[in-house]
Amino acid sequence: MVLSIRNVTKTYPGQDPTSAVLRGVSLELAAGRTLALTGESGSGKSTLLHLAGALDLFDTGEITVAGTALSSLSDRERAALRRTKVSLVFQQFNLIPSLSVERNVALHAQLGERWDPKWGAEVMDRLGLADLRSRFPDQLSGGQQQRVAIARALALRPTLLLADEPTGNLDESSSAKVMALMLELVRDSGTALFLVTHSRSIASMLDQQLHLHHGRIE
């Protein structure tokens, strides 16, 4: 399994333990497979994604990413895991405004010392970014920025791609196009995708769907 989440709970500091965000969540995701997690606002979807991406710490249970148990990792080891095996795509794009499209795309792979210019060019090409290489994020539309964020994530050839409402800022038509491109690239690269979304139509495009309600998988 690329991702294994076993009985994970999470409470934020100052929060009543009885109203934990996650209350014993478990799921598994195999290599090359795609999984959509839906749920209402505040159900804990993004929190679970952050935990899977080694961005935050859980209280109990265990999460394993590409065979590595996250509970035993130091801050530095968690950073190394994100640098080399896990990619993230967020609703807010999180591009570096002062870097060109091309350098934004290359950045994560370069940090992980896995930059393959050929593969990078192919990703950009397939996401329709070839002509936008030298532009800066503030010169792009929302859809273009999100495609850059996806290209950056996939240029690493991650084992696991985590996406949090990746098309939340886009209109329906752009959203469908971007999703289709992402899924195509994910499948071609053999990456496992764990996606969080409100949208049932987006969720339906993925291999597997789960619903989170009040911190529990239903």
Added chain:
Amino acid sequence: MIRAAFLALLSHWLRHPLQLVTLAVGLALATGLWSAVQAINSEARASYKQAEEQLAGLAGARLGPMEGSISLEQFARLRRAGWQVTPVLTGNVNFGDQAFDIMGIDLLGHPLSAALITEQGAPDLTALTPPGLLFAHPDTAARLTLLPDSPPLRAVEDVPRDLLIADLSLAGRLLNQSHQISYMQLLPTQRSGLQPLAELVPELRLDASGDAADTARLTESFHLNLTAFGLLSFAVGLFIVQGGIALSLEQRRAMLRTLRGLGLSLRLIVLLIAAELMAIGILSALLGLAGGYLVAAALLPDVSATLSGLYGAQIERGLELRPSWVLSGLGMALAGVFVAGAQTLYEVSRMPLLAAPASQARGQHVRRSYRLLAIAGVALLMLGAVILLVSEGLLGGFAFLSALMLGAALLLPQLITLLLSLAQRFTRGPFAGWLLADTRAQLPGMSLALMALLLALAANIGVTTMVSSFRLTFTAWLDQRLAAELYVTVRNDHQGAALQDWLAARDIPALPVRRADLRYEGLPLRVYGVVDHATYRDHWPLLDAKSDAWDRMFRHGAAMINEQMARRHGLKPGDDVALQSGWRAEVVGIYSDFGNPDAQAIVALPTLLAQIPGVPNRQFGLRVPEEEILPVSKAIRDAFDLPADAITDQRTIKMRSLAIFERTFVITAALNLLTLGVAGFAMLSSLLTLWAQRLPQLAPVWAMGLTRRQLAATELLRSLLLAAMTALLALPLGLALAWALLAVINVAAFGWKLPMYLFPADWLQLFLLALLAAALSAALPTWRLSRLDPADLLKVFANER
């Protein structure tokens, strides 16, 4: 990995070059002014050192009398005990109307003698036989007009400027102090096991340093003043740097989060930002050092004039690149950038990975931090007051000033917030209400620049008040001290007596200026003998005196002393003072004596002549009616065949003195203006860097119906409002600073206290200057706003999520 991450961080500056420029220029300005001051200080110190070396060991340890001069018996006692000492007589001689310091030495035993009397290896004994020989630096020799009965002169490179050296006997004759010794120079080679000096000659005092060290001691306060000014400029510059670094963090907060999300450890990010700060520090330091060199080169002539005017110290060298100030500048730039960036580095090191992006909605945090700053400010002000109460001297004074300035700067944001809240309470109308609220919202971004402006304005008010008060006091003092209308210098005592007869025959009152150079507790003391004349009783600037002071001085042998002597030795009216061995006089008055670093006393002329017969009688002040000045001058010149410069009228002397005074403060005025310039630049850099954050705040108001032109006008108005508030708050601070400079620093540095006068016209001028600086710094953002494309304002809404 590190390269990619570092390039990503640095890419911010490529997209924000103006921010980088303001940051680098801010640090370069701070470093530049600091380096300029250090360069000037090192040059001056190198000059003193050179003068010391020219004295070839003369500035080493010496034995001086507690009072008066050393007797031959004391000299003989030391020699008999085996001590290698050589006698020195010092004083001041006049040739024409030129006065020179003269040093009489034993030409056969003094360390300098080899350089003076040996020509091509052969001893030259002409200096030892009548009429003797004077030695002077070629520059001094060129200025010296020898009288017909003067001994011959030889130019020698190794003699310091403005100093004459002669054999002890010749110097004694010229000074009318034959068989007297001012001090004894201890030679470098001494036998071991000698009887300690404290036992052998307990009545003598051992001074470890000599003339050159005296100069260094006297001028140290001036250099400390310059250093304080350099530090102030540096601190003002650091406000720009701190603001720039903090803004770059604010703008890169999302980038740093993303980089962490992409797998960069927090430690590496902190290290990379530190490396970035280091690179900026080095770049700015190089810029600043180059600028500092230019500023120092431009200011050095003025500093030289100041040192010469205040202390008679000379800087005779051009500016050199010295490792001391270059390294100090580099060190200060790097230390400065890390001090300014410390908070940013700390924030980055504590930044949670999933923190929400920074927003302006941090009002509570800002309010709390202002309160904390204000508490720290009040604590510093109280600490300053305690330092003032318990400590004395220059360092205590500067510690008080530092606490005062920093404390007031920390109080500023809270005070401005209070003023704005107060204004809001009395404001009617939505626009004015929004303007004041928006100004408060702008304050976090502007507060550092405003603190810098506060410091610069207060320094300006303080220093201007000090200089102007000094000028007023000095002018009044000159009027008092230079009461005679004409001053005449004749060639010799014989001619002096003839002139006195000539004046008496014409019923022109003459006030002889006769003086003797002595030493008091090892330090120079000049004693004037004056005749009983209403001029002194009516005009002499007494600070403190016994009720019948003049009568006691003219009839009972009492003395009046200058303020410097009184403060330095803790003397007051009623105390007894030993002017020289066997001559004690009661102190009956203390007078102000600006511009003189040494002790001075006046006694009745008969008293002086009774103690030191044969004091030269070559200078006179004449009381003549205004309309008689020219005819009397001409008649004296014709009757005694005197050169034109032997007779000077009071007005010329005053003009010269005031010119020296003005030159003395040129350096202060220049540094003042430069500091204000740096503060203006701080405002400009703040407004420019805040520009990017302004659109989200302005766009909604624009959408509600304000035109871009109106928005631009409000930007200008806001800057003016903040600058005006800061300038108003700078006034009490500046006056406190002026008081400290006049009553604390001046007393510690120069030995005189000055009254404080107020100059409201200067304040108004400075207030307008502050508004002008604010208007200029707001001009570019205002212009950009007035020409802003509506599409840019619309983007704010388009990007809102």
